[in-house]
Amino acid sequence: MHYSLSWSGGKDSTASIILAHEHQEPLDSIIFVEVMYDLKNGISGENPNHIKFIREKAKPLFESWGYRVEILRATRDFLDFFSRVIEKPRKHMDHKGKKFGFPTYGRCGVKRDLKLKPMDDFYKTIDDEIIQYVGICADERRRLDSLHKQNNRISLLEKYNITEKMAKEKCEEYELLSPVYSYSKRGGCWFCPNAKLAEHREIKRIFPDVWEQFIGLENVPNVANNKFNVFGKSLYEINRELESEEVKLCRN
Structure with missing residues (x-):
């Protein structure tokens, strides 16, 4: 039996590792998949402060506890995902031959292609039966109900009655x-449609050149999903809002 934990670096999966350490639960591998924005130029899709925390603080500590920590990457990146040409469009959608563009709100193909595939490829190298620890808290009843239908997944947070706050x-x-x-x-990825204004503000501050390239993707021709967030503001609208904030700060 091989016990593994898919680690995002968020509070729930990190707390699960801590619980395994405290209670001597079996844990054979900790898997972190770093989604890349631009693989060729080494630009991560993770917030720079978060990936630094993963690599320089959390990973070394977990390894000092005796755990195997793997940081995986897909062979493709977000720019590949954006530029992928649609060969089989969805029903009632005439997108064949167009570039895919931005991930759709609520239906992120990036997770499938750039996060889940490297993890699945890793698990194929394990000969033993795999049990996965999943970071679902004791007060997330709907998610736990779904989890209980899967025989090979366990929540240590549920086992030790740990809520999100805890x-x-x-x-x-x-x-x-x-x-x-x-x-x-x-x-999560800084280019996610679920990202909030505070996250965009941080990327614009840390990665100004990358941010300019990112918002410029809305101008790329022949794109099926050519707007960053079809349910909210476009990247240009978000950028104008951030620039307006900067002007107000300068005046103050």
């Missing part, structure tokens, strides 16, 4: 709360 406190106790929680309630 998971965050557990990470703080070990000084393992990712810095992204200082301005966001979630982690």
